[in-house]
Amino acid sequence: MRVVLGVGGGIAAYKAASLLRLFTEAGHDVTAVPTEAALRFVGKATWEALSGKPVRVGVFEAVETVNHVRLGHEADLVVVAPATADLLARAAGGHADDLLTNTLLMARCPVVMAPAMHTEMWRHPATQANVAVLRDRGVHVLDPAEGRLTGKDSGPGRLPDPEEIFAAALGLASGAGRAAAHDADHAPGEGLLAGRRVVVSAGGTREAIDPVRFLGNRSSGKQGVAVARAALAAGASVTLVAAHLEVAPPEGAELVNVESALELRDAMVERAAAADAIVMAAAVADFRPARHSNAKIKKRDDAPDQPIELVRNPDVLVELVRQREAAGTKQVVVGFAAETGDEAGDVLAYGRAKLERKGCELLVVNEVGTDRVFGLDENSVTILSKDGTAPEHVAGSKDEVARAVVVRLARALDAR
């Protein structure tokens, strides 16, 4: 893959040298394009030695090579790290005052920008507006990491680790590459699921204790809704079986609202029968209260503690796989797995065991914790496949993860 590594003028420029090595060691062809300011932190010699290529900064250097047009045009991936506040502003404004901004204007491949700056600069409305403009145009702007900054201060503004930027960039490039290869005449993803019926579950179930209380979970429904949206964009007709959602369902999907795991099971079993693909993105409660009071449970000062007795809910995903086996169809079933690693195993090991246990074709594994994934717009997942395809890591917005899931789903449908 031809990678352009843009380097902005910030102290984190030295970390871009490690990023460059990650790309070259993985066999990619990298052209480093630092800005003038970046060279004040890390000199040309470093970039030239690490990339094995001459390094140019301005549009009037090596004019005969038409660098300012060629680099962006030929790139399969552009990664900018660190993206300073000034560089984000110039990119958002469409400036073309150096080689890097020219390249950004020419590029039609995935573009990843990894910002690094002081917290105040990152939070400034001007920077946030520039980031919003770039994201709106499809540029993948990573959120800066939190932690110690150059001085004594700390907060969001650190450059994410080179490994993280590398993984996010490769995930983005592979998703876009596959979609483009699948249908070269269309925008990435468009038409991949044309004529397919897809049923998606999303959100978190609520298990009633009494008319006002329930046992619930932290799922916002964002990832499942994003999958429904991506499937619609890919041409599928979509039914969204929605447990409690914190986001609006997409226009164009048939909406079935449910509350509990049992209601979700009934809705899914019914709709799945005629579906080409099922995506179980909902967080389904494994247990429900054994008894449900029709009247609000009162507290009395003299009452003893009242433990809530729980009984198992059915595993909807397993039931859907069994239903598919019984019907003998080529339906593709996709599960999601929320995992945390522990001493006994890492997240992926648990994911692989779950894929086996559940019997679905694809399992989208993400690491969860109270401060990760739930309710956030970004996600980082690994897609595991029953057919032995290598695990695919995808990091990005939940929409980007959803598009990657749709691409894999389309491929699994085509292969069956």
Ligand code: CTP
């Ligand atoms: N799932 C389901 N029915 C359940 C529990 C989970 O259909 N009663 C589905 C989820 O929608 C998801 C997948 O199974 O697609 C994995 O969910 P997860 O909560 O990670 O797994 P569990 O089976 O609950 O296993 P555990 O909590 O023990 O890890």
